[in-house]
Amino acid sequence: MDTGFDVAALRPHLARIRGRRAAMEALIRRWAAINSGSGNRAGLAAMADALAEAFAPLGTPERRPLPAVAAVAADGTVREEATGDLLVLTRRPEAPRRVTLAIHYDTVYGPDHPFRTVREAGADTLVGPGVADAKGGIAVLLHALLALEDSPFAAGIGWRVLLNPDEETGSRASAAAMVEAAAGADFAMLYEPALEDGTMAGARKGSGTFALVARGRAAHAGRDFAAGRNALTALAGAILELDALNGRDDGVTVNVAGVEGGGPVNVVPDLALARFNVRVPTPGDAARVTAALARITAGLNARDGIRAELHGGFGRPPKVADARQQHLQAWVGGLGDALGIPVRWRDTGGCCDGNNLAAAGIPNIDTLGVRGGRIHSDGEFVRLDSLEERATLSAALLMAAGAGAFVPPGAAGDRP
Numbered sequence: 001m002d003t004g005f006d007v008a009a010l011r012p013h014l015a016r017i018r019g020r021r022a023a024m025e026a027l028i029r030r031w032a033a034i035n036s037g038s039g040n041r042a043g044l045a046a047m048a049d050a051l052a053e054a055f056a057p058l059g060t061p062e063r064r065p066l067p068a069v070a071a072v073a074a075d076g077t078v079r080e081e082a083t084g085d086l087l088v089l090t091r092r093p094e095a096p097r098r099v100t101l102a103i104h105y106d107t108v109y110g111p112d113h114p115f116r117t118v119r120e121a122g123a124d125t126l127v128g129p130g131v132a133d134a135k136g137g138i139a140v141l142l143h144a145l146l147a148l149e150d151s152p153f154a155a156g157i158g159w160r161v162l163l164n165p166d167e168e169t170g171s172r173a174s175a176a177a178m179v180e181a182a183a184g185a186d187f188a189m190l191y192e193p194a195l196e197d198g199t200m201a202g203a204r205k206g207s208g209t210f211a212l213v214a215r216g217r218a219a220h221a222g223r224d225f226a227a228g229r230n231a232l233t234a235l236a237g238a239i240l241e242l243d244a245l246n247g248r249d250d251g252v253t254v255n256v257a258g259v260e261g262g263g264p265v266n267v268v269p270d271l272a273l274a275r276f277n278v279r280v281p282t283p284g285d286a287a288r289v290t291a292a293l294a295r296i297t298a299g300l301n302a303r304d305g306i307r308a309e310l311h312g313g314f315g316r317p318p319k320v321a322d323a324r325q326q327h328l329q330a331w332v333g334g335l336g337d338a339l340g341i342p343v344r345w346r347d348t349g350g351c352c353d354g355n356n357l358a359a360a361g362i363p364n365i366d367t368l369g370v371r372g373g374r375i376h377s378d379g380e381f382v383r384l385d386s387l388e389e390r391a392t393l394s395a396a397l398l399m400a401a402g403a404g405a406f407v408p409p410g411a412a413g414d415r416p
């Protein structure tokens with residue numbers, strides 16, 4: 001896309017990011033040493049403190065408590081689970097262009113996980129928990145904003161940073177607060193890791209996580225078998241129906257991932273539950289699957305002596321490549337080309353907070369974080385030679401938007 005904007009004006013200001021690699025690496029090392037697994041409230045609080053300290057040059061982040069969310073336990077009961085705070089930092093909300101920068105500070109590694117230390121793997125690679133997903137991204141975000149604020153383009157753009165504590169468990173507590181806090185932004189920038197070669201995510205499937213609980217009636221397997229109603233075998237039938245939803249609609253997948261229930265062999269089991277995840281490319285697919293799940297649950301309830309409940313829902317709507325999203329990607333791609341940081345896109349079945357922001361009408365680029373890989377494993381790594389490059393790309397987007405170079409589709413001035 002020809003943005004009609006000369007990136008040469010940005011170069012002297014972007015040049016300041018050269019030499020910041022060590023500062024970003026130091027932040028990543030410090031943050032990766034703090035365990036902030038999604039369920040670790042003390043660790044999340046410590047991480048929030050560390051973030052507030054690092055962001056202090058830009059202001060004091062506001063800490064917004066988030067609501068508890070329901071979780072289905074193995075015994076079928078529902079309990080409330082609390083999480084950490086949403087950190088919010090805002091500057092120039094009245095500026096002509098507004099952008100939301102967001103990323104999570106939780107990781108998939110709980111306090112009991114053996115992967116807890118950072119180590120070097122060659123000159124340009126750091127291995128450690130959360131170094132790419134997404135603590136490296138937070139460092140990139142911070143340094144991009146510092147560069148923007150040091151530039152004359154800052155006056156043209158207002159920004160809001162959102163750092164949430166529960167993305168790795170689906171942002172169930174933070175999703176609504178994130179969407180509300182991002183309202184009014186022209187676009188959003190999220191700092192999930194890019195692939196090792198820099199490829200970023202385009203369209204993303206939506207995701208729903210569910211628990212289907214079946215209850216029957218316990219009875220002695222020898223004395224009174226006929227009085228029993230077997231929740232386990234009833235649920236087994238429903239599981240096969242769930243699995244049969246695969247292959248019907250293009251790209252729709254149902255992964256039955258866990259089963260709990262049953263017990264001693266001399267008792268007809270009165271409780272069983274299945275946990276499953278559904279991925280859908282379009283909102284229409286989500287509606288069709290929702291109807292199918294209601295049918296399967298109703299089928300269970302229609303059986304003699306069986307009661308069934310379905311918990312969960314589509315917490316991540318699909319992120320589709322609509323016109324606004326394509327417009328933003330074309331603008332980012334054009335700017336990347338002009339900077340010598342070529343941008344490639346690949347659609348993915350994975351989800352992130354970009355799904356929810358896109359569904360709320362805020363187009364976004366969600367993989368502006370570091371280049372890295374093996375995330376969610378004990379080999380997670382960040383490419384340290386990507387830190388300055390990624391901060392430069394983000395700073396350039398912010399500066400160019402501040403200079404008026406981003407024009408939303410349909411806005412006055414968006415004419416050839």
Ligand SMILES: [Zn+2]
Binds near residue numbers: 192193
């Ligand atoms: Zn992530």
